[in-house]
Amino acid sequence: MSKARSAPLRAALIHLALIAYTLVALFPVFLTLVNSLKNRNAIFREPMSFPTPSTFSLIGYETVLNQGDFLGYFQNSLIVTVVSIALVLLTGAMAAFALSEYRFRGNTLMGLYLALGIMIPIRLGTVAILQGMVAAGLVNTLTSLILVYTAQGLPLAIFILSEFMRTVSDDLKNAGRIDGLSEYAIFFRLVLPLVRPAMATVAVFTMIPIWNDLWFPLILAPGEATKTVTLGAQMFIGQYVTNWNAVLAALSLAILPVMVLYVIFSRQLIRGITSGAVK
Amino acid sequence: MSDTEIADIEPVPVKRPTRWHIAVFLAPAFLVYTAVMILPLIETLRLSLFNMIEGRLAFVGFDNFARLFSDPRLSTDFWNALKNNVIFFIIHMLVQNPVGIAIAAMLSVPNLRFAAFYRSAIFVPTLLSFVIVGFIWKLILSPIWGIAPNMMDWVGLKWAFAPWLGKPETALVTVSLISVWQYVGIPMMLIYAALLNIPEEVLEAAECDGITGWSQFWKIKLPLILPSIGIVSVLTFVGNFNAFDLIYTVQGALAGPNGATDILGTLLYRTFFGFQNQMGDRSMGATIAAVMFLIILAGVSLYLFVIQRRMRRYQF
Numbered sequence: 001m002s003k004a005r006s007a008p009l010r011a012a013l014i015h016l017a018l019i020a021y022t023l024v025a026l027f028p029v030f031l032t033l034v035n036s037l038k039n040r041n042a043i044f045r046e047p048m049s050f051p052t053p054s055t056f057s058l059i060g061y062e063t064v065l066n067q068g069d070f071l072g073y074f075q076n077s078l079i080v081t082v083v084s085i086a087l088v089l090l091t092g093a094m095a096a097f098a099l100s101e102y103r104f105r106g107n108t109l110m111g112l113y114l115a116l117g118i119m120i121p122i123r124l125g126t127v128a129i130l131q132g133m134v135a136a137g138l139v140n141t142l143t144s145l146i147l148v149y150t151a152q153g154l155p156l157a158i159f160i161l162s163e164f165m166r167t168v169s170d171d172l173k174n175a176g177r178i179d180g181l182s183e184y185a186i187f188f189r190l191v192l193p194l195v196r197p198a199m200a201t202v203a204v205f206t207m208i209p210i211w212n213d214l215w216f217p218l219i220l221a222p223g224e225a226t227k228t229v230t231l232g233a234q235m236f237i238g239q240y241v242t243n244w245n246a247v248l249a250a251l252s253l254a255i256l257p258v259m260v261l262y263v264i265f266s267r268q269l270i271r272g273i274t275s276g277a278v279k
Numbered sequence: 280m281s282d283t284e285i286a287d288i289e290p291v292p293v294k295r296p297t298r299w300h301i302a303v304f305l306a307p308a309f310l311v312y313t314a315v316m317i318l319p320l321i322e323t324l325r326l327s328l329f330n331m332i333e334g335r336l337a338f339v340g341f342d343n344f345a346r347l348f349s350d351p352r353l354s355t356d357f358w359n360a361l362k363n364n365v366i367f368f369i370i371h372m373l374v375q376n377p378v379g380i381a382i383a384a385m386l387s388v389p390n391l392r393f394a395a396f397y398r399s400a401i402f403v404p405t406l407l408s409f410v411i412v413g414f415i416w417k418l419i420l421s422p423i424w425g426i427a428p429n430m431m432d433w434v435g436l437k438w439a440f441a442p443w444l445g446k447p448e449t450a451l452v453t454v455s456l457i458s459v460w461q462y463v464g465i466p467m468m469l470i471y472a473a474l475l476n477i478p479e480e481v482l483e484a485a486e487c488d489g490i491t492g493w494s495q496f497w498k499i500k501l502p503l504i505l506p507s508i509g510i511v512s513v514l515t516f517v518g519n520f521n522a523f524d525l526i527y528t529v530q531g532a533l534a535g536p537n538g539a540t541d542i543l544g545t546l547l548y549r550t551f552f553g554f555q556n557q558m559g560d561r562s563m564g565a566t567i568a569a570v571m572f573l574i575i576l577a578g579v580s581l582y583l584f585v586i587q588r589r590m591r592r593y594q595f
Contacts, residue, residue, distance in 0.1 A: 010492075014385045018397045021382060024460070025401045028415045031426065047426055091307040098304035110305065117316055119513075119579045121521040123544075124572045125319030127326060127551060127565045132319060151315035154308050183300040212408030214524040219552070234410045234528060247418070251411055258406050266399055270468070 029255060036060055036248035043244055060249030064236070067246070069224070070253060073232035080142050080228060081210050084149035088206050089199055091150070092157035093165075097187050099158070100165040101173070111162070117155030122148065123215055133220055140223040148216050153206040160205075164198035165191060200268040211258065229254055324572065326565035343566040353563065357570075359538055360546040363451055367542055368519040370455035371462070376511055378459070379466025380504075384496055386467070387474040398471070405464030413528030416457045420444055444529065447539040454540050458525050462518070466511045473507035474500060506590050513582040520575050523548060543571050 034050060035043045042055035051057075064070055099111050122129075129148060130139075138144040168191055176186045192199075217231040227235070233254045240246045262269075330339045347353050382401060386394050404412065419426045420443060428440040443453040477500060485491070485499045523544030526534050532554045534541035549557065551564025 011388070011391070014388055014391065015393075018382070018385055018393075018401075021378075022397055022400045025404050025463075028412075028419055029403060029407070031419065032411075032415050044424065047424065047429075087311075091311065094304040095308035098301050102298065102301050104298070104301055110309075113317075114308070114312060117312065119517060120320065120572070120575065121517065122316050122320075123521055123523075124568045124575075125316060125323050126547075127561060127568055128319035128322035129315065131322070131561075132315075147311065147315050151312050154312050158308065183298075184303075187304070208406055212406075212410075212524075214408070214410055214527065230408045230410050237410075237414055244418075244424075247414065251414055254411050255407060258408075259403075262399075262403070262406055266402075270398065270402075 032248055032251050032255065036245070036252040040245055043248070057245070058249075060243075060245030060247075061253075063240070063243060063246040064249045064253060067240070068232060068236040068250070069227075070229070070232060070236075070250075072225070073227050073229045074257070076142060076226055077211060077228040077230070080145045080149065081207055083142075083146050084153060084210055085203050085206050087146070087150040088153035088157050089203060092154050092202070093161050093192060093195070093199065094187070095154075096158045096161035096165055097191060100162040101191075114158050115155055117152070118159060122152045126215070126219060130219055138220075140221050140226050142221065142226055144220045145216055145226075145228070148220065149206075149210045149213075153202075153210070156205060157202045160202055161195060161198055164195045168194050197268070197271075200265070201271070204265045204269045207261070229257075320572070323565045323568050326562060327569035330562040343562055344570070347563065347566050347570070356538065356541065356546060357567070360541045360543050363540065364520060364522075364542040366451060367455050367458070367522070368516060370452065371459055371515050371519055372512065374456065375459040375463055376466045376508070376515065379463050379511070380470050380508070382463070382467045383470035383474055384500070386471055398467075401467060402464040404461045407461065409461070409524035410528050412457065412461045413525050416460075417444065417529055420453070445536055447536045450530065450536055450539045454526060454529055457529065458522070461525070462515075465514065469507050469511050470504055473504040477503050506587075509582065509586055509590060513579060516578045516582075517575055520571060520578070543567065543574075547571065 031047065035047055037051045037058070038055045039057035039059065042049075042051070042057075046055075049055075095114065099107060099114075133139050133144045138147070172190060173186050176190050181189070212230055213228075214230050214234060217226075217228045218234075221227070222231065233250050236250050237247050240250075327343055328338060328340060329336050330343055331337075332339070347357050382397075385391075386398055418424055422428065422440075422442050428437055431437050431440050441449065443449040481499065481503075482495070485495050490498055521544060522542060526540050526542060526545050527548070530536075530540045532545060532549055534545040547564060547567045548554075550560055550567055553559030
């Protein structure tokens with residue numbers, strides 16, 4: 001440890017800079033959450049202070065829960081996200097296993113083909129996707145969103161999972177084969193449990209863009225019955241733009257689930273990024 | 280693995296039963312990916328070569344592109360959106376990535392206390408949806424609520440406040456900076472990971488040669504993390520040239536004021552679906568999507584075949 005690297009002054013400056021940026025990052029979120037719990041006057045008169053007994057009010061949340069069908073939106077988002085992640089993980093892991101385990105003609109080509117989608121955004125095909133969904137009668141169904149998000153999540157999932165599957169020991173799989181396990185049993189009973197940490201990483205990476213997406217819900221499923229939270233909040237806020245209590249409460253309701261998931265999964269997420277899973 | 284290897288080495292190939300399980304493993308992902316992603320992408324590119332002539336879809340070659348680039352009704356919007364998109368990207372490269380690298384460099388200082396806390400907190404905005412981010416900033420910057428002018432008042436800068444989102448000269452920069460605020464977490468994390476992967480011996484050797492602190496960062500660490508900076512740049516490029524949600528949330532589909540924040544994503548949305556008195560146009564929508572595809576493809580190819588090849592990779 002050299003002098004320069006442990007100098008207390010330098011450490012203090014670094015802390016100062018990081019604290020400053022942390023405030024910049026968290027302040028808007030804090031402001032929204034705090035003000036969503038206050039009455040209208042307090043929101044404008046003292047936006048920076050915490051709600052006190054005299055300024056505390058849940059009127060915004062009441063408006064949101066009475067006017068918009070937020071529980072329904074939550075349910076839609078949850079169904080779309082969970083089913084898409086499950087499909088991405090299952091089909092993605094199967095494809096990754098085939099690519100990393102077997103040698104067959106076209107293996108490299110197939111790998112490259114499936115990796116194209118990492119760089120080329122699926123949005124660019126929207127015109128034809130909408131056409132196809134109309135033809136298949138899937139417009140305004142959650143199925144259409146699930147299909148699109150599964151396709152969107154697969155490339156990165158296959159890429160990350162096949163990297164991890166290469167590290168599973170061959171001896172283990174061969175021992176399974178000698179014991180008479182079928183290739184399917186080897187995959188489901190030996191390999192899948194071993195790549196669970198990688199699956200968690202993929203799940204988190206897949207989840208964030210799906211939960212937050214506005215484009216596809218807006219285009220494929222804008223109907224009241226299939227709105228996701230992101231689209232529901234967007235439209236609700238657009239309508240109630242002058243009702244500050246309701247807007248702040250809607251924003252807080254949209255923030256909370258993401259924060260809860262982040263607290264639960266942050267370790268996986270950060271480990272995934274820092275272990276080089278997305279390089 | 281071993282039985283296939285033996286089969287590969289043997290001079291006379293042994294006749295093997297077709298390995299159906301490979302197809303079974305690949306089929307679901309292949310089918311969904313092909314049907315929902317690749318085929319629509321190809322179909323969109325194909326549609327960009329067709330247009331409605333007398334009520335029927337007819338092949339028009341590159342006519343749509345010619346109109347997009349030079350017919351004043353379309354080209355004014357297109358070139359405006361492209362120019363704005365380039366500025367949007369440049370601001371990200373100049374602000375988001377250097378700030379991300381700086382934070383990562385500070386976080387990677389050995390034995391820094393609370394590093395995990397800072398890292399998690401600074402990553403929070405990246406997780407939020409554009410809708411949340413867009414509206415929060417719209418409220419903060421709103422002169423009605425007065426958060427921004429009041430805070431500037433504390434440091435004596437109240438005179439400098441203006442309704443930035445509402446003025447054509449400042450709207451694009453403001454929206455870009457909101458997007459930067461949201462996405463700083465990504466370069467921070469990737470660069471942080473790269474910095475952690477630099478072996479201790481390299482840094483110790485540098486210290487033995489008297490290279491410490493700032494000069495150590497510039498002379499030793501920065502060259503070693505260049506490949507990660509390359510990846511961050513190409514991710515930024517792809518993300519920026521296909522952005523839509525934030526502008527739509529903050530400024531609406533018209534990307535106001537007066538088209539000042541219009542980028543290719545919002546232009547595609549308006550052209551394809553129509554907005555207010557403008558009719559939706561599938562062919563022109565497909566044409567704009569095709570142009571976006573070509574721009575992104577060009578950027579990614581430039582990275583893969585030129586920048587990445589030239590970049591030196593160090594093996595430890």
